[in-house]
Each structure stands twice: as C-alpha cells, then as structure tokens.
Amino acid sequence: MNAAPLGKPVRMRVGVPAVLAFGSNLGDRAGTIQAAVDALREEAGVDVRAVSRLYETPALKPDGIDVEAPAYLNAVALVRTLLEPLALLDAVNRVEDRLGRVREEHWGDRTIDIDIVDYDGIVSDDDPRIVLPHPRAHERAFVLVPWLDVDPDARLAGFGPVADLAARATDPVRVWEARS
Ligand SMILES: Nc1ncnc2c1ncn2[C@@H]1O[C@H](COP(=O)(O)OP(=O)(O)OP(=O)(O)O)[C@@H](O)[C@H]1O
C-alpha cells in the first residue's frame, strides 16, 4: 500500500527541481521573505525543499551599488514543482502581489521580489515573460552565495558550477543575523 500514514503530510515525490531567489529591501525584510516562503508552501504544485540563510546585500542599481538605498535581504529556495515554467511564474507573481509588491522603477526598492533562477536546467529565451536561467543570476553573488548554502554542488545551466560563478562575482554579501 502506498498511502501515507494518517496524520503525516503527503510530500510531492515527482515534479522537477527549480531554484527561486527572494529579495526585499523595504519594511520587515526578514518577515516578508518568510511570509513569501510560507505562501509558496501553500501554492498547489510547489514543494519547498530547502531555504538558505538570509544574506544582507547592498542595493544593486543599473549604475552599480547604491549605498544610499536600503540594503536588501536575499535568500534562495530549492523547490520541486509540478507546474510548467509560466505557471510557476504565475504562482510567484501571486505571492508577490499578496505581499504587496508594487512594480515601479526598474531595479527600484521593493518589499518583495521573487525570481525563477533555474527551472530543471532549461535554457530558453523564446518567451518574453520568462527567460531561463534568470538572465542576471550568473553574475549576482546575492543569488549565487545563498544558492550554495542549500546546494554546494549546484550548476547553473549554460554557465557551470555555481561555486565558480560565486568566486568571480563582486557584489558583497554577508550572512544576516537577526538583532534581538
Ligand atoms: N526567470 C525569471 N524569473 C522571474 N521573472 C522573469 C524571469 N524571466 C523573465 N521574467 C520577467 O521579468 C519580469 C520582472 O521584471 P522586473 O523589471 O520586475 O525585474 P526585476 O525583478 O526588477 O529585475 P531582475 O529581473 O533583474 O531581478 C516579470 O514580470 C517576468 O515576466
């Protein structure tokens, strides 16, 4: 018999691996990222398997690092999903909307941003709504370093070992310790 014992959650054993990156630099940054992870756990077809530590990172703007802007907290989650890439994007957009994400300025300050860094190693730029892997993940320490936390052997499709990319990335990241 395959049924799970009564009272035990039924975990999704199929689906494909995907990597999600979270960023927040406004409001209760840690609380918002935690709320986003919790909300993703509620999305049908998304099973959150691992979540990195939180990293504090200066805001990267189109012209470089902006030390005047509020610093970000960043984290990465490994998920398995039954959703196709666009349906997964819809799910993360729903979570962003629920948490009050407003899109204004390009790379502007935000309460929450969730990017699909990798979806089953797919490389695709045919669809304007989703580019895989995320087109800037390979150069962002604020994505690569938290990813290594949860998968030290990770590889980024088309780029190779994440550890090598992280060693080359120049934006500063440091583990964030909640102040009590
Ligand atoms: N891999 C991806 N993950 C998330 N969004 C993506 C991806 N590829 C393309 N997009 C598109 O990017 C849009 C978000 O663009 P936006 O200008 O908000 O980017 P950003 O989050 O500010 O910057 P960045 O993409 O550099 O992190 C989404 O509406 C989505 O359609």
Ligand SMILES: Nc1nc2c(c(=O)[nH]1)N=C(CO)CN2
């Ligand atoms: N440090 C940091 N800078 C950013 C981030 C981010 O998550 N962390 N996200 C951006 C656009 O998504 C733009 N700049």
